[in-house]
Amino acid sequence: MKSESKSALWKPGSKWMLGLPVGALLMVVIGIFATIGFNGVIHATNDNAFCFSCHVGMDTIVEEYQATVHGGANPTGFAATCSDCHVPKEFFPKMLVKIKATKDIYHQLMGTYNLENFESHRTELAENVREVMKSRDSKECKNCHNIATWDVSAQSDKGQQNHNQESWAEKGKTCISCHIGLAHNKPR
Numbered sequence: 001m002k003s004e005s006k007s008a009l010w011k012p013g014s015k016w017m018l019g020l021p022v023g024a025l026l027m028v029v030i031g032i033f034a035t036i037g038f039n040g041v042i043h044a045t046n047d048n049a050f051c052f053s054c055h056v057g058m059d060t061i062v063e064e065y066q067a068t069v070h071g072g073a074n075p076t077g078f079a080a081t082c083s084d085c086h087v088p089k090e091f092f093p094k095m096l097v098k099i100k101a102t103k104d105i106y107h108q109l110m111g112t113y114n115l116e117n118f119e120s121h122r123t124e125l126a127e128n129v130r131e132v133m134k135s136r137d138s139k140e141c142k143n144c145h146n147i148a149t150w151d152v153s154a155q156s157d158k159g160q161q162n163h164n165q166e167s168w169a170e171k172g173k174t175c176i177s178c179h180i181g182l183a184h185n186k187p188r
Contacts, residue, residue: 045098046083055104060118061184070183085140085183086129093136123187130176138175145175 044050052062065071065082072079088094107113113121133140152163161167162178180186 042094042098046081046087048081051082054108059115064184068183080144080183084144088136088140089143119188126180126184126187130180133176134174141175141179 055061066079067073070080070085087097113125147163147165150163152160155163168174
């Protein structure tokens, strides 16, 4: 008799069978809200205000950035965001950068980098960023600066010489190899 009552629970039309679609629907709804929340956090942490609020020494860096063509000091007034240059667009590289950036919290809490000693660490920090950009073939630069659409003939003679892509490959150079100090001052 007990075996019949157990099997009756799982018969089509049983009220217990309603739990399967309700549970599946609940999981989908939770998944949608989790995805929206995750994307919201990623978007918020790519915002300049977020970057400016956490990075030590940013007062100096923010002022430098705002005075450059990338910071909006250009005829169009367009400004690249911190994440345009420092955060990859692809999901997994982006997540890796976000995870690595948590070290900044550690260094801020430990006082490794602070407003008093930032300039003494600037060269090391800039070289680290430069190496990352080189390793990615300046992909973040190329997200905005599409080489295929350049009119190299409209550039100066030096620009035409330096923007020869075959020459880049031969010399192992990329955008950041030459364009240092465009958004922040060059380290001394």
